[in-house]
Amino acid sequence: MGAAIKQLGWKRSDLVISTKLFWGGNGPNDKGLSRKHIIEGVKASLKRLDMSYVDLLYCHRPDPSTPIEETVRAMNWVIDQGYAFYWGTSEWSAQQITEAWEVAERLGLIGPAMEQPEYNLLVREKVEKEYAVLYKNYGVGLTTWSPLASGVLTGKYMNGDIPEGSRFALDNYKHLATKSLVAETLEKVEALKPIAKELDASLAQLALAWCVKNPNVSSVISGATKLDQVVENMKALQVVPKLTPEVMKRIDEAINLKASK
Structure with missing residues (x-):
C-alpha cells in the first residue's frame, strides 16, 4: 500500500489510512491488546505499509485477557508518539466501549473515536440499538463491514x-x-x-x-x-x-x- 501511494504520487495528508491490531502470529505475545503487542504490532504494521503513521488504529476484537486500562494507556502512547491520530475498536460491545471511555476520562486520555461493526440490511441490532448511547455520549463514528x-x-x-x-x-x-x-x-x-x-x-x-x-456511519468497507x-x-x-x-x-x-x- 505504501509503495502504491508513493508510485501514484498521492499526497499523504489527503488520505485517511487505517490499520488494526489483535492477531499477528502463533507466539504468546503475537496477539491480543497488551501494551507489548500494541506497540510492537503498530511498529510492524507501519513497516509493512512503509509509512511513518496511520490516521486510524483499530483494536480488532476485545481482549478479555488484558485490562481495558492497559489497552487505553497503550493506545494513547501510540498516539503521543505520532504513530496514529485516533484509535478505535472493532466488534466491541457497547459496554466495553463505555468502559474504555470511562477509563480515558478518568485518566485524562483519549477514548475510542470509532467502532468497526458488521452492518447491513440483514444485521442491524448492534448498530441501531446497542450502540445508540455511544453516538450520543461519545460521538463515536462507525466504519462498517459486510x-x-x-x-x-x-x-x-x-x-x-x-x-x-x-x-x-x-x-x-x-x-x-x-x-x-x-x-x-x-x-x-x-x-x-x-x-x-x-x-x-x-x-x-x-x-x-x-x-x-x-x-452514524462514517465509512463503509466494500469488498471487491x-x-x-x-x-x-x-x-x-x-x-x-x-x-x-x-x-x-x-x-x-x-x-x-x-x-x-
Missing part, C-alpha cells in the same frame, strides 16, 4: 445457486453459505428487487447506499475481487440522495422490519 452480507444482498445467490468463483464457492466459506442461503433471507432479497429497479440501481448499490444513509466491482460499488453514492423517508420505509417493509427509530 454491507452486502458476503454477497447475499447482491442477488447473485438467488435460488440457492452458488456461482463459480464467488465467495461462497470457497471451501472456508461453505459453512457460511449453508447458514446464509436460507429461504427466508432469499425472499427478503427478492423483495428488494423492485425498489432497486425503480431507483435505477443494482441490488448491491441499494444495499451499500442504505448503509451510507445511516448518519474485480475492478469493475469497485467501479459499480462507488456508484452507490449516486443512490444515497434517492433514499427518501418513504423509500427507506419500503425497504424496511421489504425485509419485514419496522422502520428504525
